[in-house]
Amino acid sequence: MRLLVVSQYFWPENFRINDLVADMAARGHEVTVLTGQPNYPSGRFFPGYGWTRPHIENYQGTRVVRVPLVPRGSAGAIRLALNYISFAFFGAVGVWLRLQGKFDAVFVFEVSPVTVGIPAIAAGRRFKAPVLFWVLDLWPESLTAAGAVKSPMVLRTVDRLVKWIYRNCARVLVQSRAFVPEIARHGVPDANILYFPSWGESLFQPFQQADATLLPPLPAGFTVLFAGNLGEAQDLPAVLRAAELLRDRADIHWLLVGDGRMAAWAKAEVQRRGLSQVHFLGRHPLESMPHFYAAADALLLPLKREHIFALTIPGKLQSYLACARPVLAMLDGEGAHIVEEAGAGLACPAGDADGLAAQVLRMAATPETERRAMGLNGRKYYEVHFDRTRLFDQLETWLEDAIQESKHSK
CATH class of the missing domain: 3.40.50.2000 (Glycogen Phosphorylase B;)
Structure with a gap:
C-alpha cells in the first residue's frame, strides 16, 4: 500500500502519529508523511529546523516531506491562527509541488487544527485516493472550549469548513464513541464513521522499578x-x-x-x-x-x-x-x-x-x-x-476496504 499521511505535527514532536507511521512502514507499506516544521509545544522551531530547512527527511523507513509554517510562538490567538492557516496553505501547495509518485490512500491525523484537512483533500483529489480522517479534536467545539474564538460568524464559517472536509472523506475515524453524533450532524453517514481510539506507544509498559x-x-x-x-x-x-x-x-x-x-x-x-x-x-x-x-x-x-x-x-x-x-x-x-x-x-x-x-x-x-x-x-x-496491534490491524483493513471501494467507484 502506498500511504500518504498528512499531519501538521510529526517527529521530532511527540505525537502518536509517529508510532503509527513507523508501524505501517514496518508492515511493508510505502509511507510518506506531509508535515510542517516542528515547533510544538514551545512555539519555537526545533534546533536544525526553520522556514527554509529541511524539506525532506527519513523517519524509520518513511519519507518525510516538510513544508513551511508560521511557528506557534506564545500561542496567542493571532499567532495560532497564522500557524494553522500557514500549514493549510503551504501543505496544499506542497501536495502539488513536493509530492512525487502515486498514493493509494490518504490518512489524516487531526489534533487541532481541523484545517489539516485542506491539504489532505487536495491530495485525495490529485492522487484520486480515498481520504481517512482521524478526528481527535472536534471543531468548532474545541475553539469555543479553549476560549480562542467567540465570534458567531467565525464559528459558523469554521463549521461550514468542517462539514466540507468531512463530506470529502471516505471515512471519518473518531477517538471516542461520544464523537459519533457530533460527526453525524455534519451529514456523514453512520456507516462511514468508525471508532478508532488512541493507544499507548509500545514503550509504555509496566516497570517494577524506574531507572x-x-x-x-x-x-x-x-x-x-x-x-x-x-x-x-x-x-x-x-x-x-x-x-x-x-x-x-x-x-x-x-x-x-x-x-x-x-x-x-x-x-x-x-x-x-x-x-x-x-x-x-x-x-x-x-x-x-x-x-x-x-x-x-x-x-x-x-x-x-x-x-x-x-x-x-x-x-x-x-x-x-x-x-x-x-x-x-x-x-x-x-x-x-x-x-x-x-x-x-x-x-x-x-x-x-x-x-x-x-x-x-x-x-x-x-x-x-x-x-x-x-x-x-x-x-x-x-x-x-486499546491494544496497539489490534487497532493497527483494524486500521489496515479499513484502509484496504476504502481503496477497493474507491477503485470500484472509478
Whole structure:
C-alpha cells in the first residue's frame, strides 16, 4: 500500500502519529508523511529546523516531506491562527509541488487544527485516493472550549469548513464513541464513521522499578505526577487549588512534567502562593515517560469542565493504563467512565479542586497493594480495549476496504 499521511505535527514532536507511521512502514507499506516544521509545544522551531530547512527527511523507513509554517510562538490567538492557516496553505501547495509518485490512500491525523484537512483533500483529489480522517479534536467545539474564538460568524464559517472536509472523506475515524453524533450532524453517514481510539506507544509498559538514571532527583513521600502539555485544557488553576488545600501535608508532592502555554503562569502562581510541594520537572524525552510513571505513586489526569472535553478520551489515559499505575482523574464524561469502569483509580468531576484534594488524600491512605491492584486493573482494561496491534490491524483493513471501494467507484 502506498500511504500518504498528512499531519501538521510529526517527529521530532511527540505525537502518536509517529508510532503509527513507523508501524505501517514496518508492515511493508510505502509511507510518506506531509508535515510542517516542528515547533510544538514551545512555539519555537526545533534546533536544525526553520522556514527554509529541511524539506525532506527519513523517519524509520518513511519519507518525510516538510513544508513551511508560521511557528506557534506564545500561542496567542493571532499567532495560532497564522500557524494553522500557514500549514493549510503551504501543505496544499506542497501536495502539488513536493509530492512525487502515486498514493493509494490518504490518512489524516487531526489534533487541532481541523484545517489539516485542506491539504489532505487536495491530495485525495490529485492522487484520486480515498481520504481517512482521524478526528481527535472536534471543531468548532474545541475553539469555543479553549476560549480562542467567540465570534458567531467565525464559528459558523469554521463549521461550514468542517462539514466540507468531512463530506470529502471516505471515512471519518473518531477517538471516542461520544464523537459519533457530533460527526453525524455534519451529514456523514453512520456507516462511514468508525471508532478508532488512541493507544499507548509500545514503550509504555509496566516497570517494577524506574531507572533512576533517566530521571531528575524526585522528592520523598507520596507523589502525584502529571506528564504532558501544560495548557488551558489541563485546568492548572484547579490543580494548584487542590495542592493549596493540601499544603499542610508536606509528605504529598505534585510533580508536573512537560511544558506549554500555561507553564509560565503556573510557575508564577506556585511561587506567589508558596506551594513548595509543587515541582516543575521540565520537558523530557518520550522514552523516559514510563520511568517517570513507575516512580510516581499516582498519575494525574485533569481536564477542564467543558462539553467537548466530556466527550473526549484523553490520549494520556491510554499511556497511564498501559503502564499499570493508579490514576487520579479530575474530568467528566468518557474519560472518567473508563477510569471507574476499569477500576483503575479514583475520579472526581472536572474543575472540582476540593474533590481532587479529597481523592489524593484517599489514594495516599490506600495500601500499596490496593494501589497496585488498581494499576493492574487498568492494564487489563487497556489490553482489551486499546491494544496497539489490534487497532493497527483494524486500521489496515479499513484502509484496504476504502481503496477497493474507491477503485470500484472509478
